[in-house]
Amino acid sequence: QGAVFNFLQPDGPDQPALPATTPGNIGWHELYTTDWRAAFDFYAGQFGWTKGDAMDMGPMGTYQLFAAGGEPVGGMMNKPEQVPVPVWQFYFNVPAIDAAAKRVTDNGGTILMGPMEVPGGGWIVMCTDPQGAHFALTAPVR
Numbered sequence: 001q002g003a004v005f006n007f008l009q010p011d012g013p014d015q016p017a018l019p020a021t022t023p024g025n026i027g028w029h030e031l032y033t034t035d036w037r038a039a040f041d042f043y044a045g046q047f048g049w050t051k052g053d054a055m056d057m058g059p060m061g062t063y064q065l066f067a068a069g070g071e072p073v074g075g076m077m078n079k080p081e082q083v084p085v086p087v088w089q090f091y092f093n094v095p096a097i098d099a100a101a102k103r104v105t106d107n108g109g110t111i112l113m114g115p116m117e118v119p120g121g122g123w124i125v126m127c128t129d130p131q132g133a134h135f136a137l138t139a140p141v142r
Contacts, residue, residue, distance in 0.1 A: 001033045003086035020071070021093055027138045028091035029074030032083045036064055036076045039086075049073075055119065089126070091138040097123035100137050115142060 018025050033039045043049050043066070052065030052072050063077045079086060094100035097115045104111060104127050112134075114125035126136045 001035060001039060001086045003031060003033055003039070003088055005088060021140075023093050023095055025093050026090045027093035028136075030089040030091065030136075031074070031076035031086070032079035032089065033076060033086040034078065036062065036078050039076055040064060040066065087134075089134065089136055091124060091136040094137045094139045096141050097125055097137060097139040098142055100139060101125045101127075104137075117142075 021027065031039060031043075040049070040051065044051075047068060049066045049068055050070075052067050054065065055063040055075075057063050057077065060080060061078050063075050065072050065075045067073060101111055101115060104125070108130035110128045112126045112128060115123050116125070118124055118138075121140070123139050123142050124136055126134070128134055
């Protein structure tokens, strides 16, 4: 389907895992693809992911949550028409979304969408950096 991903095997000693909510860590993984069902089967075979809840997004279709080690870590869906190719979107943890969004714009980035409240009570914004790279932020509070 075309979404790029990589495997990494560091040369050095293993590092301790950071808590999932650590600011700057990736807090959510989202795949926009042409066939989320086939993509889920592929990644489940690679990483042992399991299906979580599925949300009906109306005309946008199904948003399928997935879990790693029993913990929800992301979701996938068929890509909207305005997304030109299949792509992974990563959401970096921040303490509060409004302050983080202001830092994005103060430093030359652009807010593409949000702030928006998501199911479960968290907040997100989708952004580009000054060079045009897409990224997103997630926070427990606005």
